Amino acid sequence: MGFSPWSFILLSCLKSVNLLIGTVRQSYLGTPPYRIGGCPASCRGVPRSKDFDKASFRCYDMPMLRGLFSGFIDLVYPKVCLVCKDSLKNKAAAAEMLCLACWQKTKKNLPPFCYRCGRHLGKPTLNKNLCPGCIKNPPAFDRAFAPCIYDGAVKELIQSFKYRGKDYLGAFLAKTMVEFIREYHLPLEYIDALIPVPLHPAKLREREFNQAETLGNAIAREFGKETLNTALIRKRNTKSQVDLKDAQRLLNVKGSFAVTDPVSICGKNLLLVDDVLTTAATCSEAAATLKDAGAKIVFVMTIAN
Ligand SMILES: [Zn+2]
Ligand SMILES: [Zn+2]
Numbered sequence: 001m002g003f004s005p006w007s008f009i010l011l012s013c014l015k016s017v018n019l020l021i022g023t024v025r026q027s028y029l030g031t032p033p034y035r036i037g038g039c040p041a042s043c044r045g046v047p048r049s050k051d052f053d054k055a056s057f058r059c060y061d062m063p064m065l066r067g068l069f070s071g072f073i074d075l076v077y078p079k080v081c082l083v084c085k086d087s088l089k090n091k092a093a094a095a096e097m098l099c100l101a102c103w104q105k106t107k108k109n110l111p112p113f114c115y116r117c118g119r120h121l122g123k124p125t126l127n128k129n130l131c132p133g134c135i136k137n138p139p140a141f142d143r144a145f146a147p148c149i150y151d152g153a154v155k156e157l158i159q160s161f162k163y164r165g166k167d168y169l170g171a172f173l174a175k176t177m178v179e180f181i182r183e184y185h186l187p188l189e190y191i192d193a194l195i196p197v198p199l200h201p202a203k204l205r206e207r208e209f210n211q212a213e214t215l216g217n218a219i220a221r222e223f224g225k226e227t228l229n230t231a232l233i234r235k236r237n238t239k240s241q242v243d244l245k246d247a248q249r250l251l252n253v254k255g256s257f258a259v260t261d262p263v264s265i266c267g268k269n270l271l272l273v274d275d276v277l278t279t280a281a282t283c284s285e286a287a288a289t290l291k292d293a294g295a296k297i298v299f300v301m302t303i304a305n
Pocket of ligand 2: 118
């Protein structure tokens, strides 16, 4: 039997119906918390029978419309690499966003690192361990780390993850952070808890998920740490930092965070998690708020800088 366009359309419709069934089942059992792709260890290998434990039911994570929509999008636009636009035959490559070749070409953040902001130190500076930015305006956090440079393919992935609702990309991006932590032996054993940089409720409604929380939860799971998702909040909805100059960025975020649970912060070593560290204004302000509440050490981990 030949493979006609109609069988292709039928297959795509079946895929969409399958997603719809999954979503209906999800709404029947209750909405799971937003989480990144794949099943957690708790439901791996557990058969999905009628009396499947409701509390551990987390296998469906796509909102209904997004699931249906992506089924039809796959039909009209077959998956291609975000960078080279080649067809993505190898599904394992970079969460179905980049082909393996493009992912291997992404810019990794390599040592020597600035001792504060974690950026690659390109040329020798007067002070061997600090970049000029950190000498001029020392950030409030103790140290920051990032596995990639915010450019090219990584920038595309982060923006798709953050602004285009591709929350499932978080699994892949978090994995690069976990690998970096392992490769450079970052001292996670001294960290008491992870704190994702919070979004203002208005921004959270708009974006549907907090990208920092997705990353933070994934890293915390990997290292058996606690994530404090509500101890730090945004009390002011700040303007986007994208179009602001460095000095304006600092002013824009000044006083925008607050600690709701000082007991969980005081005397603790914390790892603040966000997607990108650009001028470091946001992470520095968040760290300053945590330190005012008594945090002992505040490290920062982002995907890129
Ligand atoms: Zn490619
Ligand atoms: Zn620096």
